[in-house]
Amino acid sequence: MSELLKNLNEAQRAAVVNYESPSLIVAGAGSGKTRVLTSRIAYMIEQGVQPWRILAMTFTNKAANEMRERITAMIPETLSPLQARYIWMGTFHSIFLKILRMEADKLGYPSSFTIYDTSDSRNLIKTIVKEMNLPDDHYKPNAIQSRISLAKNNLVTPAAYEANPSYTAEDRQHKIPDFIEVYKAYMRRCKDNAAMDFDDMLLNINILFRDFPDVLAKYQERFQYILVDEYQDTNYAQYVIIRRLADKHHKVCVVGDDAQSIYSFRGAKIENILKFRNDFPQAQVFKLEQNYRSTQNIVGAANSIIEKNKNRLDKASFSKGDKGALIKVMKAYTDQEEASLVADEVRSLARGGAKWSEIALLYRTNMQSRGFEEAFRRRGIPYRIYGGMSFYQRKEVKDMMAYMQLIVNPNDDVAFRRIVNYPTRGIGDTTVGRLAQAALSKGQSIWNFVTTGDLKEAGLNGGAERKVKDFVALIESLSQERATMTLYEFGLNVATKSGIIGSYKIENTPEAQSALQNIEELLNSMQLFSEQQQAEMQFDPATGEPLEGVKVEPSVTEWLQSVALLTDMDEQEEDREKVTLMTIHSAKGLEFKYVFIVGLEENLFPSMMSMDAADGLEEERRLFYVALTRAMEKAYLSFSEMRFKWGSMEFCSPSRFLSEIDPKYLDMAFDLSEAGDRDRPAETIRKNYGDHNERARESYDRPGGRGQYRPAGEQRPPWERRSEPSKQMPRYEAPRPVEGPGSRFKSMGTRVAKPENEVATVSHAVADSGEFKVGQRVMHSKFGIGTISHIEHFGGDRKITVLFDDQAAGKKTLLSKYAKLAIVG
DNA sequence: TATGATATCCTTTTT
DNA sequence: GGATATCATA
Numbered sequence: 001m002s003e004l005l006k007n008l009n010e011a012q013r014a015a016v017v018n019y020e021s022p023s024l025i026v027a028g029a030g031s032g033k034t035r036v037l038t039s040r041i042a043y044m045i046e047q048g049v050q051p052w053r054i055l056a057m058t059f060t061n062k063a064a065n066e067m068r069e070r071i072t073a074m075i076p077e078t079l080s081p082l083q084a085r086y087i088w089m090g091t092f093h094s095i096f097l098k099i100l101r102m103e104a105d106k107l108g109y110p111s112s113f114t115i116y117d118t119s120d121s122r123n124l125i126k127t128i129v130k131e132m133n134l135p136d137d138h139y140k141p142n143a144i145q146s147r148i149s150l151a152k153n154n155l156v157t158p159a160a161y162e163a164n165p166s167y168t169a170e171d172r173q174h175k176i177p178d179f180i181e182v183y184k185a186y187m188r189r190c191k192d193n194a195a196m197d198f199d200d201m202l203l204n205i206n207i208l209f210r211d212f213p214d215v216l217a218k219y220q221e222r223f224q225y226i227l228v229d230e231y232q233d234t235n236y237a238q239y240v241i242i243r244r245l246a247d248k249h250h251k252v253c254v255v256g257d258d259a260q261s262i263y264s265f266r267g268a269k270i271e272n273i274l275k276f277r278n279d280f281p282q283a284q285v286f287k288l289e290q291n292y293r294s295t296q297n298i299v300g301a302a303n304s305i306i307e308k309n310k311n312r313l314d315k316a317s318f319s320k321g322d323k324g325a326l327i328k329v330m331k332a333y334t335d336q337e338e339a340s341l342v343a344d345e346v347r348s349l350a351r352g353g354a355k356w357s358e359i360a361l362l363y364r365t366n367m368q369s370r371g372f373e374e375a376f377r378r379r380g381i382p383y384r385i386y387g388g389m390s391f392y393q394r395k396e397v398k399d400m401m402a403y404m405q406l407i408v409n410p411n412d413d414v415a416f417r418r419i420v421n422y423p424t425r426g427i428g429d430t431t432v433g434r435l436a437q438a439a440l441s442k443g444q445s446i447w448n449f450v451t452t453g454d455l456k457e458a459g460l461n462g463g464a465e466r467k468v469k470d471f472v473a474l475i476e477s478l479s480q481e482r483a484t485m486t487l488y489e490f491g492l493n494v495a496t497k498s499g500i501i502g503s504y505k506i507e508n509t510p511e512a513q514s515a516l517q518n519i520e521e522l523l524n525s526m527q528l529f530s531e532q533q534q535a536e537m538q539f540d541p542a543t544g545e546p547l548e549g550v551k552v553e554p555s556v557t558e559w560l561q562s563v564a565l566l567t568d569m570d571e572q573e574e575d576r577e578k579v580t581l582m583t584i585h586s587a588k589g590l591e592f593k594y595v596f597i598v599g600l601e602e603n604l605f606p607s608m609m610s611m612d613a614a615d616g617l618e619e620e621r622r623l624f625y626v627a628l629t630r631a632m633e634k635a636y637l638s639f640s641e642m643r644f645k646w647g648s649m650e651f652c653s654p655s656r657f658l659s660e661i662d663p664k665y666l667d668m669a670f671d672l673s674e675a676g677d678r679d680r681p682a683e684t685i686r687k688n689y690g691d692h693n694e695r696a697r698e699s700y701d702r703p704g705g706r707g708q709y710r711p712a713g714e715q716r717p718p719w720e721r722r723s724e725p726s727k728q729m730p731r732y733e734a735p736r737p738v739e740g741p742g743s744r745f746k747s748m749g750t751r752v753a754k755p756e757n758e759v760a761t762v763s764h765a766v767a768d769s770g771e772f773k774v775g776q777r778v779m780h781s782k783f784g785i786g787t788i789s790h791i792e793h794f795g796g797d798r799k800i801t802v803l804f805d806d807q808a809a810g811k812k813t814l815l816s817k818y819a820k821l822a823i824v825g
Numbered sequence: 826t827a828t829g830a831t832a833t834c835c836t837t838t839t840t
Numbered sequence: 841g842g843a844t845a846t847c848a849t850a
Binding site for chain 2: 061093140199201366387426567605645646
């Protein structure tokens with residue numbers, strides 16, 4: 001028996017060996033899915049399959065790289081582990097991008113086309129909506145963008161969209177009857193700009209395969225074996241691509257877990273995995289049900305949750321490991337206290353011998369990271385936050401990239417607009433508007449018009465014309481100098497000649513400092529890329545023959561392409577000894593000894609948004625399942641009774657998921673039904689809340705954090721000039737009478753005007769003088785007017801439930817001390 | 826045209 | 841609360 005098969009259980013081995021038949025591998029959490037996939041590929045190579053016949057697709061670069069490494073390690077020395085290099089392995093997007101670059105001309109694109117990320121494409125949508133003079137209260141960029149994305153992910157081209165009356169009816173209903181025109185214009189402009197967005201990569205591959213059968217045939221022949229990881233998260237466009245490619249050899253193997261389908265918001269279709277056998281009736285199904293990762297308790301708890309879902313494949317996950325510790329449920333009164341409790345628990349784990357890197361904190365939304373970050377920093381717990389804004393999305397980095405993109409692809413209007421007046425060079429909105437208008441009417445790109453057209457005709461005066469010409473000269477000279485430079489020198493040249501570095505130096509704020517550091521880091525990465533490319537270049541990627549002495553400086557295009565699909569997760573982090581903070585979505589596929597799942601409250605997890613989606617709640621439940629099954633030894637769940645949300649303190653009730661878990665798996669020292677109803681001393685609330693102010697002040701100290709502008713001549717930053725020591729209890733303003741009917745509310749609860757050089761100590765005026773009673777009409781600064789439906793005592797304060805007139809606001813329970821409520825006559 | 830102050834919107838998850 | 845759009849002012 002091959003060495004490769006020795007360490008596999010029976011089900012796993014069957015899944016590895018039967019590589020010639022279409023296969024559905026249903027792999028529960030922690031069931032050795034990656035091991036099966038990598039073993040299968042290594043085994044195929046061992047059996048003589050040529051590696052370049054294998055196409056293996058994942059969702060993240062990280063997963064792809066890891067798999068390639070593991071396969072390399074598995075292939076016996078005698079067979080040359082380097083063969084693993086020739087497997088086509090990568091993310092859907094990266095592989096299709098590679099193909100699209102090669103076949104670009106067939107679709108009418110240059111092969112150096114630009115990739116628009118979400119913010120680029122949103123910018124383009126904004127300009128289009130503006131140009132078409134559509135009312136922007138209904139034509140919201142985000143909504144338009146997600147609708148376009150949805151259409152593309154379902155392979156609905158503008159023509160198909162227009163032909164379908166149900167789509168257009170929906171648009172009329174949503175008061176965006178001209179959506180189709182925006183969609184058309186957006187597609188056209190992307191093409192004119194020689195740009196593709198993320199969804200275009202999938203759509204265009206499909207168009208390519210549909211319209212060029214010879215091209216399809218070529219790739220069908222090349223990719224005789226197709227493997228797809230996380231199949232439950234594929235969308236329709238990806239599904240069709242897979243089917244097309246597999247249409248010749250039918251040797252497709254998909255791996256997934258329906259219980260872990262968590263990307264329907266991105267168009268993923270759980271049906272793809274549920275109905276795989278309809279598409280490939282000869283498919284063999286392999287079920288990997290033994291969980292090797294987690295304790296029995298964790299697996300049991302996770303199962304008890306997922307059983308509540310209806311839409312599932314039949315599968316029973318089990319663990320033969322230790323019974324393990326119960327899942328600890330923690331309750332906090334405020335979100336800050338939650339952070340403190342969790343941080344304390346983390347610290348005591350570490351004292352008990354746990355490594356920081358074995359601990360992860362998972363949350364539903366990125367914004368939740370903030371409080372934990374603060375609590376961790378106070379205790380000196382090292383942590384690393386994934387997600388949120390990645391390096392390549394930062395403004396200064398995007399600006400740099402836009403310069404390079406414009407040089408590579410001058411037709412990129414989005415890049416042009418981004419940098420034509422950055423750093424400011426006196427080319428304002430009016431000028432850019434005129435240029436864009438003229439370009440549009442001539443059917444040219446802005447750059448095209450600016451370099452060949454008559455600027456006076458476009459309505460520019462002499463001054464504006466000069467400035468525009470200067471800009472053109474700048475770009476052209478940067479472009480020409482490129483030939484004489486290394487990639488790194490070119491980057492540096494862009495950074496200096498453009499004036500970006502100069503403007504940050506003048507600004508000389510902490511933000512400017514950190515921007516400069518990021519630019520430096522970008523330049524370093526260009527240098528690194530050059531070196532890596534030159535090392536890579538010594539092999540011919542087609543034959544594998546080493547090419548002696550070939551050293552080619554990579555082009556700017558190659559550099560831009562290499563970073564287009566990078567995400568935060570891909571950054572190599574040498575410094576691994578840190579606690580991990582990330583969203584549950586990002587955590588899929590990872591495992592940690594100790595896992596904290598925080599913010600288990602209704603409307604947060606499950607998210608409010610999920611409630612109206614058809615399968616929304618089930619998907620949230622799967623998300624919870626994913627979160628729980630990340631834990632190997634011990635899981636912790638936490639929630640809070642109050643949370644600072646959208647600028648005000650709100651009450652929360654514990655997540656329904658807490659009561660859905662079979663209680664025998666839980667270590668919970670309280671009754672869930674009590675949560676939210678318990679009286680508690682005002683003191684504690686005040687203490688927690690007081691922390692909040694103090695925290696905000698401290699956070700300015702963090703390096704690279706949000707700094708404050710310090711006027712010249714002030715030697716000490718404002719937060720050090722505070723007269724009062726922060727130790728004492730925060731003061732509250734004495735309650736004052738509520739202003740009469742029709743009064744202005746701007747003074748209610750807004751920040752107390754602060755004298756110069758003093759940080760406001762307490763920012764909430766109290767609008768409570770005992771006049772609140774059930775039935776009273778009140779006004780809230782965020783939610784508008786409503787009627788009090790319930791009042792109860794809460795410590796030294798009162799909880800007031802208000803039914804707001806605004807349907808969207810609905811019913812809220814507020815703490816009268818913090819709610820900015822005013823009485824309406 | 827650039828800038829700072831004020832109003833308004835948006836709040837999920839991401840390749 | 842925070843990011844962005846708009847407005848008012850120099």
